Amino acid sequence: SIERTLVLIKPDGVARNLSGNIIARIEAKGYTLAELKKVNASRGLLEQHYEEHVGKPFYEPLVEFMLSGPVIVAIFEGHRVIEGFRSLAGTTDPSTAAPGTIRGDFGRDWGLKVQQNLVHGSDSVESAEREIGIWFA
Numbered sequence: 001s002i003e004r005t006l007v008l009i010k011p012d013g014v015a016r017n018l019s020g021n022i023i024a025r026i027e028a029k030g031y032t033l034a035e036l037k038k039v040n041a042s043r044g045l046l047e048q049h050y051e052e053h054v055g056k057p058f059y060e061p062l063v064e065f066m067l068s069g070p071v072i073v074a075i076f077e078g079h080r081v082i083e084g085f086r087s088l089a090g091t092t093d094p095s096t097a098a099p100g101t102i103r104g105d106f107g108r109d110w111g112l113k114v115q116q117n118l119v120h121g122s123d124s125v126e127s128a129e130r131e132i133g134i135w136f137a
């Protein structure tokens, strides 16, 4: 069935001027861009978005990284877009994400405390609706 997913282009992707390329790849796979904006996220918004990671060792570096510059926030639509986008993004660690994926082609480990892995995508229908509610309140 038709799904919606929340995609973030993280501060590393924006700073490296990869936003257009990343959006083009998602559109080229056949998904439809429904909403798009550039945001300087607040700490409160990021704490809501990442609430499932509170207490993990990478949580505070992750929030600091996400505060380090603007992010692009998008909603994409299509049949099975949630798993389709996650496949296109590649696995979490960009050093070993498969070539051909967004993270595998553009990302790597920079030796920091957090994986700067260019993009975020919702992992389920429930989290997509929750995250869309946070970023497009």
Ligand code: CMP
Binding pocket: 053, 058, 062, 092, 113, 114, 115, 116, 117, 119, 120, 121
């Ligand atoms: P994201 O899909 O936005 O969800 C949580 C983020 O935390 C993840 O992408 C990475 O940026 C980061 N992350 C997840 N696991 C680790 C880890 N083991 N070490 C550092 N950062 C991580």
